C-alpha cells in the first residue's frame with residue numbers, strides 16, 4: 001500500500017482539471033477514429049460511397065434504420081433512386097463503429113460475388129437463422145455444400161413439382177371454401193398476405209413432409225398439444241427472436257410458447273427421419289411411393305456412403321431450410337403480384353385471357369399447363385423483379401482479393417478494386433433489378449418484358465444465378481402459377497380503396513416495401529369480384 005501511494009503520489013497530488021481531461025480524451029477518440037476511418041477507406045482503395053456513423057448491418061444501424069445521418073438495412077429500398085446515380089458499385093464505410101461493406105448492382109460484379117471460387121463465402125453471422133436445426137445446403141461452402149446439394153438434388157424432381165401443383169390446387173379450393181368466399185360475388189380482403197402466408201405454409205408443409213395439412217387445421221391437437229403446422233408457423237415467424245433471445249430468457253412465460261414450438265418441431269423432424277428410414281428399408285417390391293421432400297432426401301442419403309452421407313442433424317437442417325427459404329419468399333411475392341395486377345387491369349386482362357385460352361372453364365388447371373401459362377409466370381416474375389424477396393446476397397471475403405468493377409454506363413473497361421479478407425460484399429437485388437443498364441423503364445410494372453423468355457432463364461435473377469442459385473425456383477414458380485391461375489380465373493382483383501381514396505393514393509400507401517429478413521410489400525388490401533364464366537374475358 002505504501003509503495004502504491006509513493007508511486008502514484010505525484011499524480012494524486014496534481015490538481016487535475018476534469019474538463020481538460022474530458023477534452024483530451026475526446027481529442028484522442030477523434031484522432032483514433034479518424035485514423036481508423038482513413039485506414040478503412042484505404043483498404044478498399046477509397047471506393048466512393050456512403051459514410052455513416054454505424055454499419056447498416058450492425059445492431060445500431062438495424063435499430064436506428066435509415067435517416068439523413070445514418071444508414072440501416074432498409075437503405076437499399078429507401079434510397080434506391082439516389083444510391084447508384086453515379087456508380088453501380090459503392091462502399092459504405094462507418095466512421096464511428098463497424099467495418100466497410102461493398103454493395104453492387106452490376107451483374108458482372110454480382111457474378112464474381114456469388115461464384116463458388118471460395119473467395120466469397122457466406123457470413124457466419126447471417127447463417128444463424130438458417131442453421132437453427134443443423135448445417136444445410138444454404139449455409140455450407142465448398143465440398144460440404146456439394147455434399148448437401150448432391151443429396152438434395154433428387155428431391156427436386158418432376159414428381160415433386162407435380163405434387164406442388166396438385167397440393168396448391170387443392171389448398172386454393174380449401175381456402176376459398178374455409179374463408180366463406182364460395183357463395184360470395186364480392187370479397188373484401190384487407191390484408192392479402194394473411195391468405196398468401198397461410199397458403200404458402202400449407203403447401204410447403206404438405207410437400208416437405210407429405211402430411212395431410214389442412215387449411216382449417218386448429219392450432220392445438222385433440223390432445224391439447226400444439227399442432228405441427230402451428231409449431232412451424234411460430235418458428236418461421238419468430239426465428240429472429242429464437243436466434244437472439246438467450247436461452248434463460250426463453251424460460252419466461254411470454255417466450256415459453258416459442259421454445260415449445262422450437263422443441264416440438266425439432267423433435268418431430270427427428271422422429272420423421274427415423275420413420276422414413278424404417279419405411280425405406282422395410283419397403284418391399286416396386287418403387288418407393290412417397291414423393292415429399294423429406295422422404296426423397298432420406299432416401300437419397302441412404303444410398304450414399306462414407307463421407308458423402310449426411311448426419312441426421314444435417315437432414316433436419318435441410319428440411320428446415322426448405323421451410324425457412326421457401327415460405328416467406330413465395331408468400332410475399334404472391335401478395336406483390338396481386339397488388340400490381342390490381343392496379344394494372346390491362347395486364348390482368350391479358351393474363352386472364354391466356355388462362356381461359358389454355359385451361360378454359362370446364363376443368364381445373366393441370367401441371368401439364370404450366371409451360372403454356374407463361375403470361376401468368378411473367379406477371380409473377382415482374383412483381384418479383386420490383387420486390388425481390390431475397391433482396392441481399394451477402395458474402396464475406398474469404399481471402400484478400402482484387403475484384404474487377406466495370407466503368408459507369410457508357411464507358412468501356414473495368415477498374416481493379418482490392419478488397420481485404422473479412423470484408424462483407426453484397427449484391428443489392430433491388431438495385432440490380434432497377435438498373436437501367438439491364439431494364440428499360442425499370443420502375444414500371446411491365447410483365448411483357450418476360451414474354452418469350454424461357455421460364456428458367458438466368459436473365460431473370462431474383463432466384464440468383466450460377467451453381468448457388470435457388471434450388472427451389474421451380475417449386476416456387478409451379479406453386480405461384482397454379483395459385484394465380486386458379487385465383488385470377490375466379491376473381492377480378494381490384495385495389496380496396498379507403499373512403500375518398502384514389503387508385504394513385506392506394507399505390508402510394510401500399511406499393512412500398514416492408515424490409516425484414518426478406519423484402520415484402522406493405523399490407524395489400526384488395527377487392528375480389530367474382531368473374532362471370534363465359535367465352536372471352
Ligand code: HEM
Pocket residue numbers: 114137138139149321322323325326327329330333384388389390392393394462463464467468469470471472473475476
Ligand atoms: C419466390 C420465391 C423464392 C425466391 C425469390 C428465392 C430466392 C433465392 C435466392 C436469391 C437465393 C440465393 C441466396 C444466396 O445466394 O445468398 C436462394 C437460395 C436458396 N433457396 Fe430460394 N427462393 C425462393 C423460394 C424457395 C423455395 C420454395 C425453396 C425450397 C423449397 C427455396 C430454397 C432455397 C435454398 C435451399 C437455397 C440455397 C441454395 C444453395 O445455396 O445451394 N427457395 N433462393
